Structures are given as C-alpha cells and as structure tokens.
Amino acid sequence: MPTVAMKVNGANVVHDIPDNTLLVSFLRETMGLTGTHVGCDTSQCGACIVHVNGESIKSCSILAAQLDGADVTTIEGIANGDELHPMQQAFHENHGLQCGFCTPGMVMSAIELVEKNKNLSEREIREGLEGNICRCTGYHNIVKSVQDAATRMGG
Amino acid sequence: MYSTKYVKARDIDDAVKALKSADDGKFLAGGMTLIPTLKQRLANPDCLVDLSACGLSSIDDEGSAIRIGAMTRHVDVAESALVQKAIPALTHLAAHIGDRQVRNRGTIGGSLANNDPAACYPAALLALGGTVHTQSRSIAAEDYFDGMFETALEEDEIIHAVSLPKPExxxxxxxxxxxxxxxxxxxxxxxxxxxxxxxxxxxxxxxxxxxxxxxxxxxxxxxxxxxxxxxxxxxxxxxxxxxxxxxxxxxxxxxxxxxxxxxx
CATH class of the missing domain: 3.30.390.50 (CO dehydrogenase flavoprotein, C-terminal domain)
Incomplete structure (x- = not known):
C-alpha cells in the first residue's frame, strides 16, 4: 500500500491507501471531505472538480497516488473563515443553483476560469463550463453568478 | 476499479523495466481515457506505470517543424505562443479537446498512443505528415496508425515526442x-x-x-x-x-x- 503525502486545504496529510484509490475517494472517505461530489462515475459531470496545484481537475479521474506531493484545494478550502469566496457569494446571491449537487464542481471550475481571465464573455463562460453538468437550472443563473463573481474578483 | 499496482517511473528506462516486470502492465499518461476505462472495469492491468515524472513535457521549435514532448498536456499546447505562431490550427484543436479539466490532464502522447477513432490529435499528425519518436525509432504518421485503437507501437515502446511540420x-x-x-x-x-x-x-x-x-x-x-x-x-x-x-x-x-x- 503506497504512502501518499499531500497538502489538502493547506494542511499536510499523510495516509497509506490502496494503489487504486481515486482522489475523490481519498477526499471523501479517507479525509471526510464530502463537499466534493460524485455525480456520474463516468468522468463527465464535473461534480467532483477540485484544484490541484491551482488547476481544476476531475478528482474522479485521477489516482490519489499520482498526486503525491501535490497541493489540493476542495470546496471546503476556499472560504476565508465565515466569509464566503466571492464565487460562492455570487452563486448565493444570484441563485446559481437549485438542488445544489453540481454546485461544488461548478464553483471550483468557475474559480479557475475567472482567475485565468476576468473579462469573460457569456459564451466563454458557457464554453468554459463545458465539463460541468447541471440537471436543474438550465445554466442561466450559473452563468450570471460567474459574471458577477468575475466583477467581484477584479474583472 | 479492480485492484492494481501503481508505479511512478523515474525515467524511460525505469518505466520500461516496470512494465516488463508486470504481467499485463499499462503506461499511464494523463489518464483521461485510461482511468475512466478502469473505473468501468473494461480493463484489468496488474500494474500502472505513470510516465509523468519522465521529463517528457516540452514544446520546441525545430525550424521547419515543432517538436512536442509526449506528456505535454492539451492546455500547454493550447496556450503555447510557439504553437500559435507556427501552427495555429493545432492551437485551436488542442483548445477544443474534451473540456477544461480534461485539457488540464490529457496529453498528446496519450491521445496518439490510444488512437481513439474519434480523437482529434490523430488527424493533426496525419494531415501534417508528422513523426512519432519513441525510445527506439521514429515512425512516420503514414506508418503509425493501424486501425481503431491500434498503432505501430510495441508493448514496451514509449512515445518521447512528436514532430509536426509547419504547413503554409x-x-x-x-x-x-x-x-x-x-x-x-x-x-x-x-x-x-x-x-x-x-x-x-x-x-x-x-x-x-x-x-x-x-x-x-x-x-x-x-x-x-x-x-x-x-x-x-x-x-x-x-x-x-x-x-x-x-x-x-x-x-x-x-x-x-x-x-x-x-x-x-
């Protein structure tokens, strides 16, 4: 069983895990960080998106062992204490969710999108969220949320 | 996913040795096809040999061609100023593979080694008349593809890089x-x-x-x-x-x- 050491939400963690452990299983079952969701099991829905070394990836499509030494941020790690991340605040105020299941992945994906480009067109936002599937909202308020957050984040 | 062994290879020699010591090992590049395949239990390798630490990520100008390391990710090709200047069609292609999260992990070498009949990179390699470089030889695009999910690569052959001639x-x-x-x-x-x-x-x-x-x-x-x-x-x-x-x-x-x- 390999030993995996990584930084998760700023804290150093070390665990012995089976070789075939997916990052999402490591986060949810070993770390108890259940904010990262499993929506599809086929690598399509994006509910499991987290940041690895600042980039968004699907945590269901990578082994935890591949990320030995990596810096991982989950939805639990983006707020500043009680103060929500601007992307979370924008989703809250623009009602960018209905059931909320896809929201952690949407927020993590959108943060990277906006950090790379703060002047996104609506089309660029829609294309940028291609890897995230929402079955409730029709995406309209999600796009509004990301536009709002881009302004809050300095766009 | 079936149980398997994970090995992170230090270099190409280490990777080949790890694969040879396994009964049915697989090289792991970005994993954007292989990991979902394993999750569906459509494959059951006893060993995964991760190539990410083998130093195969690079984009270089070779004059009449560009040379892209096998582990170069789609996002790196899409954001490369060199590629944009030399072959803008390749920038467009890389920027539209899968979604952003796939592009943050998926690699050109992985795509070409897998040869999915609906993947984008095989079309670029063939149309540009590119060359696939492995640890033992260079394979012209014309000789590389060998039917759906099949290539000229031997079991323990690893793509180092791909050369893509610059078109008009x-x-x-x-x-x-x-x-x-x-x-x-x-x-x-x-x-x-x-x-x-x-x-x-x-x-x-x-x-x-x-x-x-x-x-x-x-x-x-x-x-x-x-x-x-x-x-x-x-x-x-x-x-x-x-x-x-x-x-x-x-x-x-x-x-x-x-x-x-x-x-x-």
Missing part, C-alpha cells in the same frame, strides 16, 4: 457529438508547398484516414468550391447510433469546406 496554412474543424463532444467527424486540412493533405477522424471504421479524393480536388483548386456534394463515399465509414455512414460522408465534405475557409 492549415485548419481543423470538427462536428462534435452533442453528448460526448468527441468528433463525430473532424477534418484537418494542411497545405504544404508540395500539396494538400486532408485527414479525417471520427468517421472511419479503421480510425483516422487521409481523404485522397478531397486532396486531389484541393490540389487542383484550393477552395471550398472544389468540394462537391457527393464527392465523399460512405464506404468504410462508421454507421452507429450517432450517425449513419451517409451522414458522416456528408459531414466530411462540409467540414472540409469549412476547414478550407478557416485555413490560416
């Missing part, structure tokens, strides 16, 4: 499947001093192929008008739930016209 102009246009976003038909048109090459992905029963009839038409007249309706035969094209062979034949003509118009 080129474009890649795909018609994505509305659900999977894989190419239902993707056409890469590349114009060189010695002629035009047209490579088609997503459509052929044997994977990527060159459309020689379309190349002849474009060599005579490099214009979208040169591509007449009915010029593409449906022989040898896939027919499935997503599209009939006839529809794919139509799409090949239309995507070729669009690619010619988009050539830069």
């Amino acid at each position: 102009k080129a474009a890649y246009v795909k018609f994505p499947n509305p659900a999977s976003r894989y190419a239902m038909v993707g056409v890469f048109v590349a114009k060189f001093a010695d002629g035009v090459r047209v490579a088609v992905t997503g459509a052929g029963e044997d994977g990527v192929f060159r459309a020689h009839d379309l190349e002849a038409a474009l060599n005579a007249n490099f214009s979208a008008d040169a591509i007449a309706d009915g010029m593409v035969s449906s022989d040898g094209l896939m027919s499935d739930i997503h599209a009939s062979a006839d529809y794919r034949a139509h799409l090949i003509g239309e995507m070729t016209r669009r690619a010619v118009n988009a050539c830069t």
